[in-house]
Amino acid sequence: MKELLIRAERCLGCRSCELACAVEHSTGKSLLSAINEKPQPQYRVHVTSDGNSSLPLQCRNCEDAPCLTACLAGALHRDARGVVLCNSDLCIGCWMCLMVCPFGIISQNHNERRIVKCDRCPDREIPACVTACPSGALVYREINQESREKRQQVLKKLQTPSAK
Amino acid sequence: MKISEKVKSQSVDPASREILQLAADQEIETVWNRLEKQQPQCGFGELGLCCRICAMGPCRIDPFGEGAQKGACGATADTIVARHLVRMIAGGAAAHSDHGRRPALLLKEIAEGHNQDYTIKDPKKLKAIAGRLGLNTENRDIKELALEVATIALNDFGKQDENTLAFVKAYAPKKRLARWQKIADDLSALSEKTIGILPRGIDREIVDIMHRTHFGVDHGPLSLIAQGVRAAIGDGWGGSLIATELQDVIFGTPKIREATANLGVLDKEQVNIVVHGHEPVLSEKIVELAATEKMQELARAQGAKGVNVVGMCCTGNEILMRHGVPIAGNELQQELAIITGAVELMSVDVQCIFPALAELSQCFHTHFVATSDQAAFPGSIHIQFEEDKANLCAERIVTMAVKNFINRKPERVQIPAFTSQAMVGFSVEAILEALGGTPEPLLDAIKSGAIKGVVGIVGCNNPKVTHDYYHIELAKALIAKDILVIGSGCWAIAAAKAGLMQVETAKDAGPGLQQVCEALKIPPCLHMGSCVDCSRMLVLAGALADTLGVDIDDLPLVGSAPEWLTEKAISIGTFFVASGVSVHLWPMPPIAGGAQVTEILTETAEEVFGGAFFVEEDPLKAAEKMAEIIAGKRLALGL
Numbered sequence: 002m003k004e005l006l007i008r009a010e011r012c013l014g015c016r017s018c019e020l021a022c023a024v025e026h027s028t029g030k031s032l033l034s035a036i037n038e039k040p041q042p043q044y045r046v047h048v049t050s051d052g053n054s055s056l057p058l059q060c061r062n063c064e065d066a067p068c069l070t071a072c073l074a075g076a077l078h079r080d081a082r083g084v085v086l087c088n089s090d091l092c093i094g095c096w097m098c099l100m101v102c103p104f105g106i107i108s109q110n111h112n113e114r115r116i117v118k119c120d121r122c123p124d125r126e127i128p129a130c131v132t133a134c135p136s137g138a139l140v141y142r143e144i145n146q147e148s149r150e151k152r153q154q155v156l157k158k159l160q161t162p163s164a165k
Numbered sequence: 166m167k168i169s170e171k172v173k174s175q176s177v178d179p180a181s182r183e184i185l186q187l188a189a190d191q192e193i194e195t196v197w198n199r200l201e202k203q204q205p206q207c208g209f210g211e212l213g214l215c216c217r218i219c220a221m222g223p224c225r226i227d228p229f230g231e232g233a234q235k236g237a238c239g240a241t242a243d244t245i246v247a248r249h250l251v252r253m254i255a256g257g258a259a260a261h262s263d264h265g266r267r268p269a270l271l272l273k274e275i276a277e278g279h280n281q282d283y284t285i286k287d288p289k290k291l292k293a294i295a296g297r298l299g300l301n302t303e304n305r306d307i308k309e310l311a312l313e314v315a316t317i318a319l320n321d322f323g324k325q326d327e328n329t330l331a332f333v334k335a336y337a338p339k340k341r342l343a344r345w346q347k348i349a350d351d352l353s354a355l356s357e358k359t360i361g362i363l364p365r366g367i368d369r370e371i372v373d374i375m376h377r378t379h380f381g382v383d384h385g386p387l388s389l390i391a392q393g394v395r396a397a398i399g400d401g402w403g404g405s406l407i408a409t410e411l412q413d414v415i416f417g418t419p420k421i422r423e424a425t426a427n428l429g430v431l432d433k434e435q436v437n438i439v440v441h442g443h444e445p446v447l448s449e450k451i452v453e454l455a456a457t458e459k460m461q462e463l464a465r466a467q468g469a470k471g472v473n474v475v476g477m478c479c480t481g482n483e484i485l486m487r488h489g490v491p492i493a494g495n496e497l498q499q500e501l502a503i504i505t506g507a508v509e510l511m512s513v514d515v516q517c518i519f520p521a522l523a524e525l526s527q528c529f530h531t532h533f534v535a536t537s538d539q540a541a542f543p544g545s546i547h548i549q550f551e552e553d554k555a556n557l558c559a560e561r562i563v564t565m566a567v568k569n570f571i572n573r574k575p576e577r578v579q580i581p582a583f584t585s586q587a588m589v590g591f592s593v594e595a596i597l598e599a600l601g602g603t604p605e606p607l608l609d610a611i612k613s614g615a616i617k618g619v620v621g622i623v624g625c626n627n628p629k630v631t632h633d634y635y636h637i638e639l640a641k642a643l644i645a646k647d648i649l650v651i652g653s654g655c656w657a658i659a660a661a662k663a664g665l666m667q668v669e670t671a672k673d674a675g676p677g678l679q680q681v682c683e684a685l686k687i688p689p690c691l692h693m694g695s696c697v698d699c700s701r702m703l704v705l706a707g708a709l710a711d712t713l714g715v716d717i718d719d720l721p722l723v724g725s726a727p728e729w730l731t732e733k734a735i736s737i738g739t740f741f742v743a744s745g746v747s748v749h750l751w752p753m754p755p756i757a758g759g760a761q762v763t764e765i766l767t768e769t770a771e772e773v774f775g776g777a778f779f780v781e782e783d784p785l786k787a788a789e790k791m792a793e794i795i796a797g798k799r800l801a802l803g804l
């Protein structure tokens with residue numbers, strides 16, 4: 002299964018992922034139509050920045066997710082893809098999930114006292130934020146492939162001094 | 166040659182498709198590849214919501230309402246969008262008008278006897294201009310008159326008083342001039358702040374934009390856009406118009422003639438020189454020099470049959486209109502010309518020239534020669550052009566091309582076998598001549614409904630739109646509705662290549678337009694010249710309005726820039742709208758992030774100027790909308 006991974010060192014803080022996320026969660030699915038929709042579409046990835054570095058954060062879909070345990074209303078559940086989703090008809094706006102989520106990715110629906118969270122773009126093969134990122138800070142790939150590549154990089158680093 | 170689906174989606178032009186396929190097969194990079202690598206493009210930029218005006222920025226406004234709604238200084242989305250938009254107008258007006266400065270300076274040099282390389286080819290036109298400017302033209306020495314006209318033109322660029330430009334007063338229809346003054350008065354009263362619409366100095370209005378869009382000056386969307394309009398009028402009825410009129414004086418006013426268009430004009434057996442860019446000053450000389458026996462002889466000595474000069478983009482349009490020099494293509498074909506492997510030399514001046522040509526030409530035997538002090542292209546050969554040594558410079562360039570013929574690699578030469586014939590040269594003078602001397606026959610045709618109205622299509626190519634697709638489909642749809650199409654720039658080249666500029670094409674027009682075209686022996690799509698020649702369309706509209714005793718916005722006219730890309734197109738669109746002509750644009754300009762700006766341009770403008778912008782992606786729907794606008798104007802005129 003593919004996972005959505007972050008390469009924080011590549012993030013430019015351009016917030017293209019946020020725009021693309023809002024467009025994906027709009028009716029018209031185009032930037033030009035989305036900005037005029039009522040209710041306004043909301044993005045579910047948030048770029049957090051301290052002026053030096055930026056971090057694009059969206060739901061990590063934790064195994065043994067604390068939010069799932071904390072949701073007493075039964076609104077949060079996991080779908081076949083392994084993605085944690087919220088059934089907003091059941092959400093009672095208790096904010097328990099927000100309190101227990103280690104990443105702060107639960108936000109409020111602009112129009113109602115309910116949560117909004119990343120659904121990993123059920124209609125898309127590759128999540129919108131990943132496609133939108135111009136610098137490759139967001140990737141969607143198999144974990145094994147990612148680990149393999151990381152190990153290759155370690156190998157390269159260790160080889161550099163002797164190669165010289 | 167098998168053309169891939171991808172290449173088909175890039176261009177509808179068969180010659181371009183052939184070379185694009187060749188480029189794809191040989192992995193030669195073109196603008197389409199580079200644009201692809203630019204994806205995804207920034208949504209803030211697309212909406213006009215990114216401000217880089219000061220070093221607190223870049224500031225971005227969140228179009229989804231969650232994040233920042235103001236820049237660090239407090240600028241709102243509309244302020245940011247409006248500032249960016251009017252800076253685009255400033256860029257476009259500057260490019261057109263600085264081009265116009267050149268023939269004005271040259272005319273002065275000729276009149277004062279400082280330049281021996283150029284002459285006044287059309288004294289009749291000079292007199293006509295002088296007459297409009299209110300100068301005495303009876304029994305005048307031509308050079309003396311030329312000096313007076315050049316002085317007035319140059320004064321319009323740099324004068325510091327508050328009066329309206331002399332050229333605007335001399336050319337804009339009386340009713341429109343009065344309307345602009347009234348608009349300025351009304352807007353000033355409404356906003357309790359002085360707002361000007363009539364341009365005072367061509368350069369000044371552009372500098373004014375740069376000033377008021379500097380950090381912390383003008384933040385009012387309306388006030389900013391009004392200044393954009395002022396600079397754009399200074400372009401259309403000022404800088405661009407001066408360029409057109411004085412180039413006609415120096416190089417001759419275009420007359421109706423036949424010419425050939427598309428990449429097939431490159432000749433396998435001759436030395437091929439492509440002149441690309443926007444100004445006719447040097448290209449006129451290259452055409453002249455290449456035709457001399459000396460150069461033809463030199464070419465034969467190199468084993469070529471002769472020297473073949475062809476045009477590209479608006480430099481090409483200038484010499485096409487005046488001499489019938491074949492035109493190799495429009496903006497998106499500049500790289501393709503070099504990829505044919507048959508170009509010995511491409512000479513460029515200013516505007517719309519890809520810097521990528523330098524690297525590309527190094528993969529071929531082509532010499533890529535830059536000539537303007539304003540335009541450097543790293544990797545090019547630079548031959549500095551100076552007006553007073555024009556012959557010398559042109560000779561150097563032609564000689565360099567001829568001597569490069571032996572380096573051509575015949576195995577790399579692939580010239581697409583596509584050309585089209587086109588009837589070109591429709592200056593206002595030429596149109597009036599075809600009409601028998603007055604605009605009456607055209608007005609009669611409009612009144613009778615044989616011609617429902619006129620649409621002016623202008624502007625660039627943009628690889629975001631399938632090359633030439635929108636230009637051609639829109640023009641075809643319009644002529645089928647009995648709407649006469651006139652135009653300039655890359656549209657005109659697209660139409661010429663597609664065979665829309667032939668008298669026979671009248672058969673594809675509606676019955677009314679067909680009859681008019683056949684009677685007058687003109688095509689249903691008229692080539693009016695280069696981008697500065699959009700001023701010819703204004704002058705024509707002015708002549709129609711004055712003859713009928715109405716204002717331009719009463720007339721059934723619409724404008725369009727359906728594949729636009731440059732800031733110049735935004736300036737052109739703005740002076741059309743300011744003159745009372747609604748303008749269609751595609752792609753969407755970067756204004757959608759500013760709701761108020763969008764409203765001013767698409768709605769308020771209609772009430773104020775009698776014309777507004779509209780955006781439409783589909784050519785057939787755009788044609789429908791234009792027909793609707795035209796029907797509305799006809800109804801109001803009682804037709």
Ligand code: SF4
Pocket residue numbers: 059060061062063066067068069085098101102103104105106107118
């Ligand atoms: S909402 Fe937070 S806790 Fe729940 S799965 Fe996503 S990241 Fe984990």
Ligand code: SF4
Pocket residue numbers: 011012013014015016017018019048055057133134135136137138139
């Ligand atoms: S699109 Fe990529 S670079 Fe831009 S903010 Fe998001 S993660 Fe960072």
Ligand code: SF4
Pocket residue numbers: 216217218219220221222223224235236237238239240245380381
């Ligand atoms: S001018 Fe204002 S909005 Fe623009 S970058 Fe500076 S602070 Fe930001």
